[in-house]
Amino acid sequence: MAVARRECAFLSALSGRRIKGVDIIPAVPHTSFFTFNLGGESLPIHILRSKRKTLSLLVHPGAEVECRIPESCSIPVLESYLDGKRTWLAKAVEEMRRVAKPRERELVDGGSVRWLGHWRDVHVKAGRAQMVVLDQTDGFFLTVKDQDDLPKIARLFDQWAKGQAERLFRFETGRLSQQFGAPSPRSVGVRKMTRRWGSCSSKGDILINVALIEQPIAAIEYVIWHKLCHLTHWDHSNAFWAYLAAKMPDWRERKALLG
Template sequence: MTDAQPLPEYTLIRSDRRSLELRVLTDQRLEIRAPRRTAQSDIDDFLRSRLSWLARTRARLAQRAAPLTLPLAHGARHPLLGQPVQLHILTGARRAPFLLGDRLQIQLPTPDEASIGRALDDWYRHQARTAFNAEIDRQFPFYAARGHARPTLRIKRMKSRWGSLSTRGYINLNLALIQLPRPCLEYVVAHELCHLEHMDHGPGFHRLMDQRMPDWRARKALLNRLPVIA
């Protein structure tokens, strides 16, 4: 088959999956995930069918602000659900970080950048587990009434997506959501829970989103505009 338009370059990852998936990573590189035995011509056809989606996605990514790097040092401000908390670094026996007003106390025997980074990451994961589960519980009764089982939360650092819902009963949410304003978290949870009823992004999915969260488009725009923290 000849086609005038050359296909963009991508990294191919084959695995025990059942369907093809195209991902645009935050650095704009492409990744195609494919079942082990998919023919190269089928992969090319798939990519060709996704070119207009790809152009839209790349345009959207180009609008996003560059990732922010925040200092891991005393006095630096880091966001929790869009609100700044100020790092208060202490030297002493290791303690679990805790929030006092808007100050996050981090006490470590040797508070260097690496150990502050690890303590902060643990703290974010802890905060994320509580906040994400609370948000799922807040939105879930609608789906429980329709006979769905509550998906189990898994928190991941993801490069190309904010969340996903697996057919095996998991809702995967990007750890970075704990840093963004709460409307972003609420939107991603609403989106993923909608997939309990509609696995694709067809008209039925959008009707349910409009019903569950009438301002979801504004929240999605906010989510796509904000910088993430590197």
């Protein structure tokens, strides 16, 4: 079949906590990732499950493709639907790439931010409590005292996003380490980086760029597995790449998603 299933279920309910008076709300949904062979190109498609009764396909600026499906939709039904949209999808992707401009996050009411590889709408309202809530279908809902205080909105969101990234990356590091039989790191941390997605120290400490939370799930798994491989092979020798590919043979496709 033209569609290669790549479904990666992340934490759907993370325990809430407070950080400096800010309410941190569980917000990482179940997300599915498919690679669709479109004219010889591996096209990533983000699958969002909801209570809707029909399937819909959207192509966003930059040719990011989203498919919304009912919660009960089976894989064969989804594959058949995508295959039937092949001609339309090819034209839509080509058009969006032609007119696309670099997209930047806008933390304002009516703006959007990238989260797990998908651009999500931002809704900002005034309120006494400072909160960030992510709805799987409708995007982010931010509550702040002054909805015109853009720097404060950015700090609120970035603080929330870092907390989510820390828990998500630590969870995935443990899961991949156990699944692939790799050594566990001494620690897993998150920080802002400008030139790389992560690092691994000689003592076994892994640091991951907080911006990785913006990338598709399959790409996140690649970066984390790459760092875990360095606990066995410290360089980028042939042995390193062979070890990495043995457990993740599609690593090149995953790496290509980073951007």
